[in-house]
Amino acid sequence: MSRGGQTKRAAREGLRKDFWRRFPLEELTRPEWEALCDGCAKCCLIKLEDEDTGAVAYTRVACRLLDLGTCRCGNYPLRRQLVRGCVVLDRDNLETVLSWMPRTCAYRLVHEGRALEPWHPLISGDPESVHRAGISLRGRMVAEYEVPEEDWEDFVIEEEI
Numbered sequence: 052m053s054r055g056g057q058t059k060r061a062a063r064e065g066l067r068k069d070f071w072r073r074f075p076l077e078e079l080t081r082p083e084w085e086a087l088c089d090g091c092a093k094c095c096l097i098k099l100e101d102e103d104t105g106a107v108a109y110t111r112v113a114c115r116l117l118d119l120g121t122c123r124c125g126n127y128p129l130r131r132q133l134v135r136g137c138v139v140l141d142r143d144n145l146e147t148v149l150s151w152m153p154r155t156c157a158y159r160l161v162h163e164g165r166a167l168e169p170w171h172p173l174i175s176g177d178p179e180s181v182h183r184a185g186i187s188l189r190g191r192m193v194a195e196y197e198v199p200e201e202d203w204e205d206f207v208i209e210e211e212i
């Protein structure tokens with residue numbers, strides 16, 4: 052879909068034109084907040100924290116509620132009740148949570164005053180572009196229930212994501 056197509060689609064969905072460039076996260080409407088997510092699912096990967104340094108390492112092990120095919124949460128409205136460790140990003144915890152979110156996360160980019168990448172669905176107009184660009188972990192994840200917890204360390208992703 053062309054950029055013009057995207058603009059028309061955004062208007063249809065009640066999103067303000069180029070809202071991600073014009074407004075800080077705190078001023079986004081609920082539909083804009085949700086539309087900002089690129090669908091990469093990186094934040095739904097199991098993370099391991101170094102007890103000494105506090106450093107966070109991402110693994111390729113995905114939360115048990117994640118649909119590995121679509122990279123979408125299997126029960127988004129009830130995610131907090133169903134998965135105890137699910138961290139819901141909101142206006143009150145931005146600073147804490149964004150500090151360990153993936154460097155490509157759209158919320159982090161907007162918060163840091165940086166531009167969205169061409170593969171972001173809001174720019175490309177295509178939800179698949181995040182997968183085609185190799186940004187999402189689609190096809191490279193394993194489900195939490197398939198890997199015993201003591202083996203999670205074997206699935207640590209070494210490169211920055």
Ligand code: SF4
Nearest residue numbers: 088089091092094156
């Ligand atoms: S890392 Fe950011 S952009 Fe990617 S799925 Fe999570 S919240 Fe959305």
Ligand code: SF4
Nearest residue numbers: 095114117124130137
């Ligand atoms: S509960 Fe849903 S949103 Fe939360 S980490 Fe799991 S898959 Fe992601």
